[in-house]
Amino acid sequence: MSARDLSVLLSVILIVAMLIIPFPGWLLSVLIIINISLALLVLLTSMNMSEPLQFSIFPSLLLLLTLFRLGLNVSTTRSILSKGEAGGVVETFGTFVVGGNVVVGMVVFLILIIIQFIVITKGSERVSEVAARFTLDAMPGKQMSIDADLNAGMISEHEARERREKIGREADFYGAMDGASKFVKGDAIAGIIIVIINLIFGIVIGMTQMGLSIADSANKFSLLTVGDGIVSQIPALLISTATGIVVTRAASDGNLGKDITSQLFAYPKMLYVTGATILLLGIFTPIGIVLTLPIGGLMIVGGYMISRTPQPDKDQLQELEEEIQTDEMKSPESVVNLLNVDPIEFEFGYGLIPLADSNQGGDLLDRIVMIRRQLAIELGLVIPVVRIRDNIQLQPNEYRLKIKGSEMARGELLLDHYLAMSPGIDDDSIEGIDTVEPSFGLPAKWITEDMKEQAEIFGYTVVDPPSVVSTHITEVIKGNAHELLGRQETKQLIDHIKESYPILVEEVTPNPLSVGEVQKVLGKLLRENVSIRNLPIIFETLADFGKVTSDTDLLAEYVRQALARQITNQYSSSNESLKVVTLSGKIEKLIADGIQQTEHGNYLSMDPTVSQSILESLASQVEQLSLMEQTPIVLCSPAVRMYVRQLTERYFPQIPILSYNELEANVEVQSVGVVNID
Structure with a gap:
């Protein structure tokens, strides 16, 4: 002590x-x-x-x-x-x-x-009492302001955490002062x-x-x-x-003494008026000039001395700020800062500024906060801050989403219209501007507000522009979540689980697996839309098999099998059977025979003609299921699953490839098609 x-x-x-x-x-x-x-x-x-x-x-x-x-x-x-x-x-x-x-x-x-x-x-x-009440009432607004600044990229995660803690301490302080x-x-x-x-x-x-x-x-x-x-x-x-x-x-810029002297004597002319009033009081009243003259004279002299002190005007301050900014741009550090690449950037034309401007009713910043929370729950990944900025090089109603500096998606919005997606059969009475829904590529129309109610009656799905762009952002980030998971982000996830499971983490990293190898396993799961939120099970599996093999592809397969319940619930509902497309024994044998083992890992090597035939057969089955309005799922044996994924990933990236070991024993599986070649 x-x-x-x-x-x-x-x-x-x-x-x-x-x-x-x-x-x-x-x-x-x-x-x-x-x-x-x-x-x-x-x-x-x-x-x-x-x-x-x-x-x-x-x-x-x-x-x-x-x-x-x-x-x-x-x-x-x-x-x-x-x-x-x-x-x-x-x-x-x-x-x-x-x-x-x-x-x-x-x-x-x-x-x-x-x-x-x-x-x-x-x-x-x-x-x-009043301060405590106002502080508590203002907390939600302050929290939303912090989230908005965070999503706009104006502050970092660390700064946002500090501001939130400060708001909490302010509420506690004024509440305590109310009682004290x-x-x-x-x-x-x-x-x-x-x-x-x-x-x-x-x-x-x-x-x-x-x-x-x-x-x-x-x-x-x-x-x-x-x-x-x-x-x-x-x-x-x-x-x-x-x-x-x-x-x-x-609001204060310093201590009480500094504030009093700087603000009370900010207007020297008022000291002249006050001093003259005191002198007149001594002249025209029985108080006498002997008493009022020193005080009034002191105020007049003080006002004169303060007014003689040079004060920088606004133009000088502005010129000084511009000089500082110019010097900063000339410094080597400013060039180095230009090398930084934001993980996620959302740019839009000037016509879409009302979408992000809260003063004009825009709620894009709040929607991005919800998107980050939603993806954290769905994927188990903390999505980086989305940098939002306007770009005059884009068309007025155009926007684009960039991930690590590369453009991943682009779209166009009409803020005074609604996006109506067809139920399958178009109605000629619904007039609008033909377009394509950006998230899923569905045919759609931009309709006016007058047509909205009529379109809903005919079964159209009508969505407002903010919902269109937020859905597009969500889907693009989900589809590229594996690119957002680097070693630094993986280290943060490891530190998070280590707080609750320290022994488990010690068995996995740094031996037998490095942070980079854990990152590769988690990235492979995210690449196939498998949530990594259940880190304890993932690390249990890595602890079991990490000492047997360091092949991250095999480790990812073991983890998928350990997450069988999660994967089953992801693709099947409790009251319906799981409809799948299976591979014939011939194709599975061709794939198994085409596996080449090297010291750097295994890969699939097949005759291009055979590969093309398999893909054409799969495309035919997918088309039939699409006509039946069913989501295609390919089911195969565990030994060839990851190689089937390698074969189909370029042409059918959205089709889930599952193995028998990734499904719960109690789930009912119904084969609705077989991929086969002559």
């Missing part, structure tokens, strides 16, 4: 001791001076912070200082009533500060109580009650136990009571003022 921690614990123990153990007068005097010093330190600290979170410990500190002050009150009360003295500091405040006059002391004490209780404490309490301000209010009330108790019972004890007359007893205990009250209310007033400063700090 450090010395700082020990000192705080000893301070709390001291507070408890003051409530129980009688302290001598000299020790009470030391503690009273410490109390005043701490209160002054808290006040000065609150004045020198630029934002409330820089003094986030203030609510808890306020409680401890209040308890410390109340503990002192208990100790001094015990000493006053039992010994008729409470140390030199209390006696000094009772005699020297108030001049030994009990009435003056009582008036000063009451004024301090009124200032603290009615003015400062009441105002601080109200500000704390009640301590100050209760402390003021307790101070009044303690003074009344000391005064009444002190006079009684002085008469009955100390043998003093009523006059002597009243004089003695009144001075001690007033001294104790004032010596406790001064630090209480300082703490109350610090509370008010903390909860009223808003």
